[in-house]
Amino acid sequence: MLLLNKILGFFSHDMGIDLGTANTLVSVRGDGIILDEPSVVAVKRGTNKVLMNGQAVGSAAKAMLGKTPDGIEAVRPLKSGVIADFDITEAMLAYFIRKVHKRRWGVRPRVVIAVPSGITTVEKQAVYSSAERAGARKIYLIKEPRAAGIGAGLPVEEPQASMVVDIGGGTTEIAVMSLADIVVAKSLRVAGDSFDEAIRNHLKNAHNLHIGEQTAERIKTTIGSAFELDEEESLEVKGQDVTVGLPRSCIVTSQEIREALRHPISEILRTIREVLERTPPELSGDLVDTGLTLCGGGALLRGIDRLIEEETGLPATIADDPLTCVATGTALFLENLDRYSAILEAEEDEGHS
Ligand SMILES: Nc1ncnc2c1ncn2[C@@H]1O[C@H](COP(=O)(O)OP(=O)(O)OP(=O)(O)O)[C@@H](O)[C@H]1O
Ligand SMILES: [Mg+2]
Known part of the structure; x- marks a missing residue:
């Protein structure tokens, strides 16, 4: 069995996966990040049968969100950082693993998967089973913040x-x-999706306009901000009139979007303060100088670093490539699997209990 594993290991590409709610990134030992796709799958409506036309997973599927005809549905199988639909997640993982292995069937890689620090045992089990059934030979789970920290250098x-x-x-x-371990952590189910939701609610309440998820995200990434801008901006937004149901457009400003984002952002700020309060004094002291590092797509919201600095008094640095930190971290783990395996093994045992 050991020998077989060795042989399989020799032929397979060990992979690191950042299985994100919004994006899935895959890295391969020696090659770095080789896949970066939205975590979206197109399925036959009401089923978990993935459409088999080569446009069923990733960016092509994301472009379908909210725009599918009757028979088709574009699904995001992860919600709040964890697997909401087991079968579709498995299909998505299997698709990505196959894509990476360029149809070299029978190859079963070792896989490092980044998971939220607040993951429950049941959720962990779901990640394991999905990866196992998608073809992984050995699965290691790594907590996302640790991967992010390593990836951010x-x-x-x-x-x-x-x-x-x-x-x-x-x-x-x-x-x-x-010392390579998490001392205090908190995982909060408020992030980019909540920002989009807040923008949709604002458009509905203040402008009587229904907009889709993708439009809300576009508003956020073009004129969204967390802190006053030097020059405030505006954007024409198209959607559907709530009352008469007809298509219509309106103009929104960066000020009102910032106001709409105030609530979810304040929840994040509150949790940052909570983590700081629970941090032991010696480590607290270190943070005065080193501050905190922002990563994930939300770090790209303009002014979020400045707002956090102002609210905590700590320096806030945006990681070089915030969207890829976790994936880079899993890749570095792969490179050093032998050195890290003690920590990883421990997490694996925990997960299999
Ligand atoms: N320029 C931007 N400004 C604001 N938000 C952005 C920007 N670019 C991307 N985002 C947001 O970042 C989020 C995706 O980030 P990321 O890929 O780090 O999430 P994820 O890892 O898939 O999710 P999770 O870690 O919660 O499972 C989305 O909500 C997206 O809208
Ligand atoms: Mg993530």
């Missing part, structure tokens, strides 16, 4: 505090780490 193994705030699609992960 923080000295997480040193006896000093490193703090990460990862604002993703479904979850915000806040963690203080030292």
Whole structure:
């Protein structure tokens, strides 16, 4: 069995997966990040049968969100950072693994998967089973903030505090780490999706306009902000009149979008403060100088760093490539699997209990 595993390992590409609510990134040992696709799958409506026309998964499927005809449905199988639809997640993973292996059937890679720090045992089990049935030979789970910290180049193994705030699609992960371990962490199910939702509600209440998820996300990424802009902006938005049901457009400003985002952002700020309050004093002291590092797509919301600095008094740095930190972290784990396996093994055993 051991020998067989060795042989399989020799032929397979070990993979790191950032299975995100919004985006799934796959890295391969030696090659870095080789796949970066939205976590969206097109299925036959009411079933979990993936459409088999080559446009069923990833960006092509995301473009269908909210625009599908009767027989088809575009689904996001992860919600709030965890698997909401088991079968579709498995189909998505299987698709990505196959794509990476370029149809080399029978190859069963070892896989490192990044999961939210607040994942429950049941949720962990779901990730394991999905990856197993999708073809993984050995599965290691790594907590997202740890992967993010490593990917962002923080000295997480040193006896000093490193703090990460990862604002993703479904979850915000806040963690203080030292000596390669998480000392204090909190995973909050408020992140980019909540921002989109807040924008949709605002359009409905203030402009009597229904807009879809994708439009809300576009508003957020073009004129969205968390802190006053030097020059405020505006944008024409198209949707459906709530009362008469007809298509219509309206103009929204960056000020009103900022106001709409105030509530979900304040929840994130409150949780950052909570984590800081629970941090032991020695590590707290370190943070005065090193501050915190922002990653995840939400770190790209304009002014979020400035707002956090103002609210916490700590320096906030946006990671170099906030959307890929976790995937880069899983890739570095793969490169150093032998060195890290002790930590990973421990997490694996936990998950299999
Ligand atoms: N420029 C931008 N401004 C604001 N938000 C952005 C920007 N670019 C991307 N985002 C948001 O970032 C989120 C996706 O980030 P990311 O890929 O880190 O999430 P994820 O890892 O898939 O989710 P999770 O970690 O919660 O499972 C989406 O909500 C997206 O709208
Ligand atoms: Mg993420």
